[in-house]
Amino acid sequence: MNDLEALRFRDPVRARALVDALGHHVRRAARPPDRPLAVMHVCGSHEQAIARFGLRATFPEGLEVIMGPGCPVCVTDVPEVDEAVALARQGVRIATYGDMLRVPGTAQSLADARAAGAKVDVVYSVTQAVELARRLEEELVFFASEFETTAVATAAVILAGPPANFSILSAHKYIPPVMEIVAEMPGTRVEGFLAAGHAATITGWGVFTPFVARHRVPVVVAGFEPLDVLAGLVRLVELIVDGDARVDNAYPRCVDEHGNRAAQAMLWQVFEPMGGRWRGIAHVPNGNLRLRGAHARWDARRRFKIDLAALWDHAPPALVQHCQCGDIMAGISSPHACPLFGTACTPDAPVGACMVSTEGTCRIWHQYGGRPDLRPRAAGATP
Amino acid sequence: MTDLARLRPVDERISLKYGAGGRAMRALIEQIFADGMGEVPGGVGLAAMDDGAVIPIGDHRWLVLTTDSHVVKPRFFPGGDIGRLAVAGTVNDLAMMGATEPLALTCAAIVEEGFARAELERIWASIRATCVEAGTTVVTGDTKVMGRGELDGLALNTTGVAITDRYVRDCELRPGDLLIVTGTVGDHGLAVMATRHELALEIELRSDVAPVNGLVRAALAVGGAGVVAMKDPTRGGLASALAEMAGKSRVGIEVREPAVPVSDAVRAAGELLGIDPLVVANEGKVVMGVRPAAVDAVLAALRAHPQGAAAAVIGVCTDERPGAVVLDTGFGRRLLSEAEGELQPRIC
Numbered sequence: 001m002n003d004l005e006a007l008r009f010r011d012p013v014r015a016r017a018l019v020d021a022l023g024h025h026v027r028r029a030a031r032p033p034d035r036p037l038a039v040m041h042v043c044g045s046h047e048q049a050i051a052r053f054g055l056r057a058t059f060p061e062g063l064e065v066i067m068g069p070g071c072p073v074c075v076t077d078v079p080e081v082d083e084a085v086a087l088a089r090q091g092v093r094i095a096t097y098g099d100m101l102r103v104p105g106t107a108q109s110l111a112d113a114r115a116a117g118a119k120v121d122v123v124y125s126v127t128q129a130v131e132l133a134r135r136l137e138e139e140l141v142f143f144a145s146e147f148e149t150t151a152v153a154t155a156a157v158i159l160a161g162p163p164a165n166f167s168i169l170s171a172h173k174y175i176p177p178v179m180e181i182v183a184e185m186p187g188t189r190v191e192g193f194l195a196a197g198h199a200a201t202i203t204g205w206g207v208f209t210p211f212v213a214r215h216r217v218p219v220v221v222a223g224f225e226p227l228d229v230l231a232g233l234v235r236l237v238e239l240i241v242d243g244d245a246r247v248d249n250a251y252p253r254c255v256d257e258h259g260n261r262a263a264q265a266m267l268w269q270v271f272e273p274m275g276g277r278w279r280g281i282a283h284v285p286n287g288n289l290r291l292r293g294a295h296a297r298w299d300a301r302r303r304f305k306i307d308l309a310a311l312w313d314h315a316p317p318a319l320v321q322h323c324q325c326g327d328i329m330a331g332i333s334s335p336h337a338c339p340l341f342g343t344a345c346t347p348d349a350p351v352g353a354c355m356v357s358t359e360g361t362c363r364i365w366h367q368y369g370g371r372p373d374l375r376p377r378a379a380g381a382t383p
Numbered sequence: 384m385t386d387l388a389r390l391r392p393v394d395e396r397i398s399l400k401y402g403a404g405g406r407a408m409r410a411l412i413e414q415i416f417a418d419g420m421g422e423v424p425g426g427v428g429l430a431a432m433d434d435g436a437v438i439p440i441g442d443h444r445w446l447v448l449t450t451d452s453h454v455v456k457p458r459f460f461p462g463g464d465i466g467r468l469a470v471a472g473t474v475n476d477l478a479m480m481g482a483t484e485p486l487a488l489t490c491a492a493i494v495e496e497g498f499a500r501a502e503l504e505r506i507w508a509s510i511r512a513t514c515v516e517a518g519t520t521v522v523t524g525d526t527k528v529m530g531r532g533e534l535d536g537l538a539l540n541t542t543g544v545a546i547t548d549r550y551v552r553d554c555e556l557r558p559g560d561l562l563i564v565t566g567t568v569g570d571h572g573l574a575v576m577a578t579r580h581e582l583a584l585e586i587e588l589r590s591d592v593a594p595v596n597g598l599v600r601a602a603l604a605v606g607g608a609g610v611v612a613m614k615d616p617t618r619g620g621l622a623s624a625l626a627e628m629a630g631k632s633r634v635g636i637e638v639r640e641p642a643v644p645v646s647d648a649v650r651a652a653g654e655l656l657g658i659d660p661l662v663v664a665n666e667g668k669v670v671m672g673v674r675p676a677a678v679d680a681v682l683a684a685l686r687a688h689p690q691g692a693a694a695a696v697i698g699v700c701t702d703e704r705p706g707a708v709v710l711d712t713g714f715g716r717r718l719l720s721e722a723e724g725e726l727q728p729r730i731c
Binding site (some may be wrong): 012015035049051052053054055056058063111115124128204226346348349358367 | 391394396398399400407580581656657659662710711712713714715716717718722
């Protein structure tokens with residue numbers, strides 16, 4: 001899609017029409033004020049679009065849009081960060097995405113390790129990490145995070161045969177299983193899910209059909225321009241109010257039912273799903289993507305002896321025990337309910353991963369002032 | 384002191400965030416560097432954390448003094464290099480205080496052992512050319528060579544001095560004042576980042592690094608006392624500059640995002656890297672606070688200057704939410720806050 005076409009999805013006039021439609025369906029629901037209609041999105045890019053374009057300020061009262069466990073940095077758990085930090089402290093060169101640098105592990109983040117002399121490079125793609133490895137003689141470990149969309153890129157690199165000094169420390173995660181966890185969580189208020197359009201280009205929207213059948217909640221696949229997000233929410237709320245539990249595709253220009261089968265084949269050829277912890281959420285069966293045995297030679301976990309015990313001699317993670325990232329990502333708590341928020345935990349000095357990532361709920365609340373009332377108080381204030 | 388609120392105590396170790404131009408850096412300056420120093424009766428001292436110091440020399444005249452150190456990776460980037468940056472950075476800091484006729488600069492160089500003579504010559508040719516552009520010259524300096532590995536190539540420090548009969552601060556906005564930006568934002572930061580991350584883009588990004596004292600002179604000539612605040616949106620970009628101006632002046636600022644000039648190339652690179660052009664550095668732009676009566680004349684003067692063709696009114700000061708910058712995106716509204724820590728490309 002070219003830039004001009006993208007601009008069609010940034011039309012403020014159409015946005016206002018969608019906001020009106022959203023208000024219409026929310027009013028139709030006629031909920032009492034203490035029980036708003038609650039939907040969850042499971043994608044950091046959706047939150048980014050909502051925050052960047054100021055959409056939250058336009059959502060009607062009576063609608064709560066909860067940010068679910070869709071921020072890849074936030075759900076990367078302490079043990080995975082510890083593995084990367086331990087490798088870095090053992091002298092192995094690490095390449096990773098910028099956001100991952102400051103995610104706290106048990107005692108240190110990769111940024112802390114770098115400040116103490118470890119070799120940590122920031123890259124913006126796995127391909128760039130491979131190019132870096134080709135220029136080096138030493139070992140380079142790519143600390144790979146993110147969901148199935150990015151895992152496909154990692155898989156493609158593995159299948160293309162990277163240089164011998166390159167390996168992967170996979171913290172890749174798979175979204176569909178965690179939606180099951182959230183839907184089954186006791187006390188969950190989530191009545192519908194907005195699913196990530198880019199992941200669905202790989203998996204197809206059909207991947208959500210069994211989920212909808214099991215849990216009887218609607219799922220709408222949506223894109224990332226402001227109009228995409230609004231159109232997805234309008235459709236989702238409409239389905240909830242009508243009691244119509246089904247999968248709907250609000251991103252048809254990119255997503256179809258079956259997805260990209262070649263990409264799926266690459267993904268599952270290289271990775272296998274395994275159970276594992278997501279930070280603060282729970283053990284998620286099949287939620288983690290690990291390299292299959294056939295690709296063991298590229299697996300940093302098998303190439304190196306990772307000495308985690310050496311890390312635990314450092315400062316104890318006292319504050320982390322009070323961190324509520326998990327409940328916040330599950331939509332059953334909010335940053336203002338956390339004793340650390342804004343005091344012991346800030347973007348300058350984050351305790352939990354939700355404060356680290358630009359896509360994290362706490363970071364966004366801190367940065368954008370929670371849900372401030374930003375309506376102009378005086379008419380004609382802006383030039 | 385500043386009203387920028389609740390700065391955290393500085394950590395035991397100085398990490399990179401302390402050099403990023405945001406709250407952490409202000410905490411470091413306030414708690415260590417400015418502690419017990421830099422009071423200037425009748426002028427502007429270190430504690431004001433303005434773009435430079437202003438020292439009264441009598442007869443309604445002031446000496447303006449500023450200094451700036453430069454390290455940049457890579458040293459040569461589309462549109463400029465470390466030498467041009469070193470001269471423009473200091474000339475522009477003087478201009479932001481209202482001093483548009485730099486008397487002279489100093490330039491100190493710390494060079495890593497093994498540095499190529501040809502590269503030094505190339506950088507000094509750029510320093511000379513930029514001095515000519517700004518109407519100044521380097522009159523003294525200092526040279527150190529450090530062992531290999533003790534420094535990454537080259538660090539430059541420039542100091543500038545000027546005399547002015549009127550100075551402009553960054554804290555004198557009041558409700559109703561309009562904010563002008565003198566051209567497109569984000570060019571320098573994204574050009575450097577795209578070069579550093581080896582982004583292959585179809586449209587070339589170019590840094591805007593340039594001395595802007597001529598542009599500011601043109602604005603002040605017609606705007607006079609109607610130009611009440613100036614800041615060059617360097618590290619931290621437009622967002623940091625506006626946040627500082629709002630905080631120090633105790634006004635709210637409302638910015639209309641569609642009015643902020645951003646080039647197509649910068650917009651594309653920003654989307655690719657997940658970095659907002661409003662939070663990255665500019666090295667040839669000015670944010671001006673202007674009284675409403677002066678705005679038409681100032682805007683016309685800026686647009687008549689080759690460096691100000693894209694100048695635009697981007698926002699207005701209000702008495703609501705003092706210290707906060709609200710961005711009207713055209714879709715909704717949000718707070719525009721400063722970037723914290725180093726800027727890193729986002730994951731996806």
